[in-house]
Every structure is written in C-alpha cells, then in structure tokens.
Amino acid sequence: MTLNDGFDRTVSEWLDELAGRGAPAYLDEVLARTIRTRQRPAWSSLERWLPVAITFRARTAPMPRPLWALILIAVLAVAAALLVLAGVGQRRLPHFGTAANGGIAFVDGGDLKVAGPDGSTNRSLISLPAGAGAMSYSPDGTRLVYRTNEAAPSIIVVDADGTHATSVASGASVAADGPITWSPDSRRLAFTGLINGRANVVLVNADGSRLAPLGQAAGLQLRERSHPAWSPDGQWISFFTPEAQGYVGLYVVHPDGTDEQRLSTSPINPDILEMSWAPDPSQRRLAYVSGGFVKMFDLATSKETSVGTGFWATWSSDASHISWLSGGTQVARVDDILAGNARSIHPFAQWTGYCQEHPELAGKAICSPAQWSPDSVWVYGPDIAGKSIVLAKADGSQPARTIALDHPINVADLSGWAVAWQPVAP
Secondary structure, eight states: OOOOTTHHHHHHHHHHHHTTOOSOTTHHHHHHHHHHSOOOOGGGOGGGGSOHHHHSOOSSSOOOHHHHHHHHHHHHHHHHHHHHHHHHHHHSOOSSSOOEEEEEEEEETTEEEEEOTTSOOOEEEEEOTTOEEEEEEOTTSSEEEEEEOSSSOEEEEEETTSOSOEEEEEGGGBOSSSOEEEOTTSSEEEEEEEETTEEEEEEEETTSOOOEETTOOTTOOOOOOEEEEEOTTSSOEEEEEEOGGGOEEEEEEOTTSOSOEEOOOOOBOTTSOOEEEOSOTTTOEEEEEETTEEEEEETTTTEEEEEEEOEEEEEOTTSSEEEEESSSEEEEEHHHHHTTOOOOBOSSOOOOSOGGGOGGGTTTOBSSOOEEOTTSSEEEEEBTTSSEEEEEETTSOSOOEEEEOSSOOOTTOGGGOOEEEEEEOO
C-alpha cells in the first residue's frame, strides 16, 4: 500500500505554513475546548511511546544529534504508517450499502475487457480464448472470478487489474453451469461442483485453499445440491435440491454444514433454477421463480410474497428495488411490492414474445437478467440482438446507452456471456 500522490507535498506545505508562527488567533477557542474535552488515551500519543529520558530536556549531557535524527525518523515513520492504515480503513466498503461505480468488465470474443463507469475507454485485460461465464467482482471490488468455457472448465480468480490469476478449482469437479457466489467478506467462494458425478455445493477460499463440499461428512453420500447463493450476513448458504414429483426444494444451511432447513416455498420448477438474496443483511429475503411467478421469501416470517409474472429476478445494490423480466425488464420498489401496491417501471424498451424476434430493438432492450450498478442507479445487460451491452437508468429517466461488442453473442445461449460492474468504496 502506498500513500496518496500528494502526501509529501501536502506535508511540506503544512510544515511551511506553520513554521515560525506565534500564538494563533484562535488560542482562546483552543483553551476553551481543552477545558471541556477529555484527555486522549495513552496509546494515541506517539510521544508517550518514548522513554522519559528522551522526551525530557535535560540541562546536562545533551543527546547526540545522530540519535535525535534516528528518533525523528522513527516517529515520522510511525505517523506515516498510521496515515496509511487510516487510508485503508476509509477505502473499505461498508458492510451494507451502495458503492461507487468502478469499471465494467465483460467478455468480448476471446478477450476480457474493461470499460469506464460511463461505458467509454475500453481496454483489454487478459486473453480468454475459450470465453468465460459466471463472472462477478468480489464485494470489496479487489478481485474478479469467472468460469472458463471449456470441456473441463476452471474457476479463476484474478486481481481487478487482470493480474495474479489463480485457478481455485478445475476439471471434473467443476459443473459447467450455475453461479459462483462470493462470501460477504470476499474471502471464500461457493459454486456447483461434481462429487462422484453428482452435483453438490463446493466451498473454496479465494486463494484456492480449503476446497471441500459443503457439509461433507466422511463416508456420507449427500443429496444433490446446486446453484448456491451466499446470504449478505455470511450466516447462510442457499441451494436447490431435487424432490419428489419432479420439483426442487429451496434450502438454507450454515457454511459449516449445520442447521440445514427447507424453506416453505411454493413448488419450484427445475427448469428455472435461480435465486438471489436481498443485499441488506437485516432483511434475509430471497427472490426466486415458482410456477411462472417471481416470488420473495422472508426467512424471519416464513412469508412468501408474489412479485409478478416472469423470471430473472435481481436486487438493487441497496435492496430497495427488484427487477425481473416480463415483456421486457421491469423494476419496482420492494416496499411497494410488500404493501401490495407494486408499480413497475420499464427502463428499457418493451417487447412481447421471444426477444430474438425483435432485432429492431438492438441497443434499446436486453434479453437477460438485469444486473445493477454498484450505486443502484443503472441496470444493464446484453442487448436483444447480442451486439452491445446496454445500460439504462433504473428509474427510466434517460435513454439507454451502449458499449459496442466487437464479437456479437447468441442471446439464445448466454453460456458464453459474462459482464460485471466493479464496486469501489466511495
């Protein structure tokens, strides 16, 4: 970690400004404040870390100049370190809330590219000859994960600048589909893996260590589990499990494999396996599709609420809105949905039937889940013709803007599609 570019200059100007001053004009205010302000704790004063003999000006045996110089250098070094640590603390993302918009990463042909927050200044990061999918930034915005589109896929974690690529899982243990979800602290990943040919949820550290099935006990054969999602408080991992009559159940379990629970949802069709948690850790709400309807389930009340017909439900970063696809992308306030008074907005052009039947809406509508910008202002996805990434204000207040793709994608098969917006601490 380095200091900000202007640190040296700022310190120099500050010292020059204060040098040679007499009593400041605000001395009376300072004295008044000292009367009503409690004394700082001992650890907060660097001088208290030094021996008394050093800080006391003795009249005899003055300290040699070289020793004073060393002490001064040590004190300045400690002060600089504290400033750096303070800067690190300021750059951390809040536990919950919106972040600033960083770069937009996306796969274009055989390259992983990044555009600026406004969609401009495209640049290539790394080469991905086979393409990639299931791409997402870590919650702290420092790393990016994706799954390669190969016969034996790998899950790769790279730094946000494309360096330090690490394969955290590969080969037959990695399923070819399903999401890869980050833990809220950006340290672990969960994905659908294959254990003895059966789908199961697998956990791994972001550095590739501690790869293991979720809750795997020695000698036990677990039921099939797939499509994991990590709760924003880090306490639960949700997943789907096949059940009788051809349906699947929605379950939650602690990351250590304890306290597994089936949620009392309506029957879920295995043809549409999707779920996502509301980003607010105090809510513990899940969105999913059941019987052609987007629904929310509240773990605190075990109440299921219908959002509307459709699928591909996603939450805004601040958990205040939810989007889904039905005749085009729709967005509604969560509070209005829960109150039974949902009024949806269409940030993109509307359409009916199959999206592939509307090439005239290229650059104006999307045919995928609407992903959200870190600041919860924009929604985005591949356009209806697969020729660009389309971004629109979630409130529908502005026309859509586009990021052109050099290599169009097949919107009927999004397995080779990947895009993610980097969160940056404000």
